[in-house]
Amino acid sequence: xxxxxxxxxxxxxxxxxxxxxxxxxxxxxxxxxxxxxxxxxxxxxxxxxxxxxxxxxxxxxxxxxxxxxxxxxxxxxxxxxxxxxxxxxxxxxxxxxxxxxxxxxxxxxxxxxxxxxxxxxxxxxxxxxxxxxxxxxxxxxxxxxxxxxx
Numbered sequence: 001x002x003x004x005x006x007x008x009x010x011x012x013x014x015x016x017x018x019x020x021x022x023x024x025x026x027x028x029x030x031x032x033x034x035x036x037x038x039x040x041x042x043x044x045x046x047x048x049x050x051x052x053x054x055x056x057x058x059x060x061x062x063x064x065x066x067x068x069x070x071x072x073x074x075x076x077x078x079x080x081x082x083x084x085x086x087x088x089x090x091x092x093x094x095x096x097x098x099x100x101x102x103x104x105x106x107x108x109x110x111x112x113x114x115x116x117x118x119x120x121x122x123x124x125x126x127x128x129x130x131x132x133x134x135x136x137x138x139x140x141x142x143x144x145x146x147x148x149x150x
Contacts, residue, residue: 001092006050006063014050014063014079015041021079025112041077050077053093055084064093066101072139073101075109078117090120098124103142110135 006014018041019034026037046065053062062080066073075097080090101107109126111118113136126138 001056001089002054003051003064003093003096004054006047006052006065008047010047010050010052010063011042011045013060014045014077017062017079017081018077021082022112025115028112028114044076051097053080053089061089062093064097066097070105072106072108075107078109090117091123094120094124098140106142107140108137110137112136 015038019037022037023034026033046067049067050063050065052060053064054060061084063077064075064079065077067076068074075094078090078093080093098107107126108129109121111121113131113134118136118138121138121140124140126140128136129139130137
């Protein structure tokens with residue numbers, strides 16, 4: 001698995017990937033809107049913050065974005081092709097991205113309620129900070145960062 005910088009030209013396939021990945025989870029919480037799920041990604045896509053996940057054989061299978069803010073780093077738009085999920089790729093990507101971050105501030109993200117991705121984040125030291133009926137906001141504090149697990 002490799003990570004390459006994203007470009008503006010990646011947006012179309014990433015929009016579709018997000019729609020495919022998010023559909024089951026958004027339907028489960030009763031908020032799936034096909035147009036909205038695509039437009040929301042278009043509105044928030046920043047190629048400079050985004051890296052494309054590439055397999056060893058050159059297939060582009062996902063993305064992850066990190067946005068640096070003065071008070072925290074935010075992990076955003078972490079999507080993997082459903083056919084590649086459950087094989088350790090998400091763990092490898094998250095481990096790599098976290099290891100590259102300075103430990104000067106917390107790392108935050110949000111995940112949908114009951115999303116299987118929540119288990120991945122929990123294994124990497126993220127804890128619940130807040131939640132509502134749809135989302136859970138998780139944080140990983142610098143002082144509490146455990147050794148990165150598999």
